[in-house]
Amino acid sequence: MILVTVGMQLGFDRLIKAMDRLAPELGQPVIAQTGKGTYTPQHMEARARIAPGEFQGLMQEATLIVSHAGIGTVLTAARVGKPVLLMPRREDLGEHRNDHQLATARSLVGRPGILIAMDESELADRVAEGLQSGPVTAQESPTARQLHAALAAFIERRPR
Amino acid sequence: MLLRPTLSAYTTHFATTEPAVAAQHGVSIAGTLPDCNQNTPVKSLQCALSALRLVMRLRPQVIISTGSAPGFFCLLAGRLTGARTLWIDSVANAEELSLSGRLSQIVAHQCWTQWEHLAGPKGPHYHGAVL
Numbered sequence: 001m002i003l004v005t006v007g008m009q010l011g012f013d014r015l016i017k018a019m020d021r022l023a024p025e026l027g028q029p030v031i032a033q034t035g036k037g038t039y040t041p042q043h044m045e046a047r048a049r050i051a052p053g054e055f056q057g058l059m060q061e062a063t064l065i066v067s068h069a070g071i072g073t074v075l076t077a078a079r080v081g082k083p084v085l086l087m088p089r090r091e092d093l094g095e096h097r098n099d100h101q102l103a104t105a106r107s108l109v110g111r112p113g114i115l116i117a118m119d120e121s122e123l124a125d126r127v128a129e130g131l132q133s134g135p136v137t138a139q140e141s142p143t144a145r146q147l148h149a150a151l152a153a154f155i156e157r158r159p160r
Numbered sequence: 161m162l163l164r165p166t167l168s169a170y171t172t173h174f175a176t177t178e179p180a181v182a183a184q185h186g187v188s189i190a191g192t193l194p195d196c197n198q199n200t201p202v203k204s205l206q207c208a209l210s211a212l213r214l215v216m217r218l219r220p221q222v223i224i225s226t227g228s229a230p231g232f233f234c235l236l237a238g239r240l241t242g243a244r245t246l247w248i249d250s251v252a253n254a255e256e257l258s259l260s261g262r263l264s265q266i267v268a269h270q271c272w273t274q275w276e277h278l279a280g281p282k283g284p285h286y287h288g289a290v291l
Binding site: 071072074075078079100103104107108111114141142143144145146147148149150151152154155157160 | 161162163165166167169170222224244246248251252254255270272274275276277287288289290291
């Protein structure tokens with residue numbers, strides 16, 4: 001199962017539409033949490049909101065999580081060890097109040113378990129990569145290693 | 161939670177506002193603090209006193225907080241007992257440092273952000289991220 005989520009506060013129809021177009025070719029069910037969007041998906045099970053407990057369960061069942069570039073989803077995906085594909089909201093399309101999701105997406109390029117589609121044209125390829133990637137662990141990234149080393153140095157009063 | 165692999169090398173006590181979450185991750189808790197924020201002054205005072213009691217009881221050499229007001233109060237209490245204190249701002253704060261993170265720049269020995277673009281020469285400092 002593939003889980004699509006755009007958060008509760010805003011709609012993100014560009015991502016929902018693009019995933020709806022891809023859904024028939026993916027060979028597995030797609031469940032979408034659509035927030036305040038107006039588009040009605042034809043090929044996915046879609047719900048505006050999903051309760052936190054159930055959502056957690058769906059995250060654990062999913063083979064891939066597809067999301068707006070919200071850091072909350074990134075953290076939850078890391079916790080459950082699932083690959084997460086991010087597509088950033090854009091201010092010029094009225095999808096958010098500023099372009100911080102573009103910045104977040106760019107700064108997360110290349111991190112283990114995180115795939116980035118800067119727009120819907122890149123989505124199909126990234127979904128295919130995500131479905132092949134399997135479970136992930138958050139500790140492997142170079143930035144995580146750097147943080148763990150810095151933390152140990154602080155605790156032991158060593159210079160970094 | 162994601163820092164546990166490193167913390168497990170030391171004698172570590174965890175304090176939380178959500179014991180249920182800790183139990184879910186198999187972490188035993190040394191103390192539970194009431195949750196609070198800038199809009200809950202009475203709870204904040206209760207939390208600050210609870211944090212002080214907890215720190216006086218455990219007398220940690222090092223106190224690390226990864227965020228929010230209760231963690232900040234633990235760092236503040238730690239300054240009174242002579243602990244070395246470190247604030248690691250949550251990776252969720254990608255746009256700006258949290259309010260308690262900004263306050264910790266004054267109170268804590270060190271304040272780290274997990275986003276390179278938020279770091280500055282006078283702090284907060286960037287030393288990697290959990291992601």
